[in-house]
Every structure is written in C-alpha cells, then in structure tokens.
Amino acid sequence: MNLEHLLSELSQATVHGRTDLDIAGLSYDSRKVEPGYLFVAIRGAHVDGHDYIPQALERGAVAVVAEAGRRLDLPVPLIQVPDPHAALADLAAAFYGHPARELLVVGVTGTDGKTTTCFFTSSVLEAAGYTTALFGTVDFKI
Structure with missing residues (x-):
C-alpha cells in the first residue's frame, strides 16, 4: 500500500519527508516491525513508543508516525499527528481495505428478552448463510 494513499485517511497530519513509499505493514510494537513497515509510536501509561523508534528503524521501518510537538530527527519520513492512537486506527482501516464497511450490525435494546x-x-441469519458474531453480557460468540 502506498504511504501517500494511507495518509489521505488522516485529517490532521504534518508530513516531513517523501510519501511515495510502499508500506508492507503497520506496527506499534517495535519488536514486530519488519522491513517496509510503518511504525506508529504510541505513548502508554508505562512505556512510550517514541523511545523505541530507533529499534523500529533497525528492524526496517521505512516511516514513522509520532505525536505532534515532538522534536525528532529521523532518516525516514516522519508523520506527526495529534493522536497516534486514532491515527493507527484510521491507518489500519485503510491498510486492510476498511473491512468494517462490509459489516451489518444489528443492535437490540430493551428491558426484557434481549438475549433471547x-x-x-x-x-x-446463520440459517440464511451469513457469518455472525454475538456480543452480550450473558455470552459472546465469534
């Protein structure tokens, strides 16, 4: 997938560097980066993904998504966004062809009889040939 195409999914991104790159995959875990991947640095409660950008680059990352406002000097394109979590969701949806757009969702509300x-x-729906998933407080089925 082309980086420029992926970036068209982001509403607020500042791009530093070229965007005419092919992206082989996405990862927010530097240990799982493979050559050609886009690494998304996410700051967590205990670990900051920005600290692992060098490891991601060593493993073959060709571009990095990072939090806006960070001063980073990288040898690969840098995409700065306000919220890397949200950016990862948008990028993953685009990378995998927006699979959620193909889902039919049925919601059931009420006081009694919801589970039934x-x-x-x-x-x-299954008898009609559809693949279903069921999520509820009593049980779930995927």
Missing part, C-alpha cells in the same frame, strides 16, 4: 432476541436473530 439476539440468539434468535443470530440463528436466523
């Missing part, structure tokens, strides 16, 4: 209605609906 959900299982009934799931059974009917």
Whole structure:
C-alpha cells in the first residue's frame, strides 16, 4: 500500500519527508516491525513508543508516525499527528481495505428478552448463510 494513499485517511497530519513509499505493514510494537513497515509510536501509561523508534528503524521501518510537538530527527519520513492512537486506527482501516464497511450490525435494546432476541436473530441469519458474531453480557460468540 502506498504511504501517500494511507495518509489521505488522516485529517490532521504534518508530513516531513517523501510519501511515495510502499508500506508492507503497520506496527506499534517495535519488536514486530519488519522491513517496509510503518511504525506508529504510541505513548502508554508505562512505556512510550517514541523511545523505541530507533529499534523500529533497525528492524526496517521505512516511516514513522509520532505525536505532534515532538522534536525528532529521523532518516525516514516522519508523520506527526495529534493522536497516534486514532491515527493507527484510521491507518489500519485503510491498510486492510476498511473491512468494517462490509459489516451489518444489528443492535437490540430493551428491558426484557434481549438475549433471547439476539440468539434468535443470530440463528436466523446463520440459517440464511451469513457469518455472525454475538456480543452480550450473558455470552459472546465469534
């Protein structure tokens, strides 16, 4: 997937460097980066992904997404965004062809009978040839 195409999914991004690169995959874990990957540095409660940018580059990352406002001098394109978590979600959706757009979602609300209605609906849809998943407080099925 082309980096420029991926970046078109981000509404607020500052790009430093070229965007005519092919991206082989995405990762926010530097240990899982492979050659050609886009590394997304995410600051967590205990670990800051920005500290692992050098390791991601060593493993073959060809571009980095980082939090806006960080002063980083990198040998690869740098994409700075306000929220790397949100950017990762948008980039992953684009990279994998927006699979959620193909989902049919049925929601059931009410006071009584929700679980029964959900299982009934799931059974009917499966009998019609659909693949279903069911998430509830009593049970879940994928």
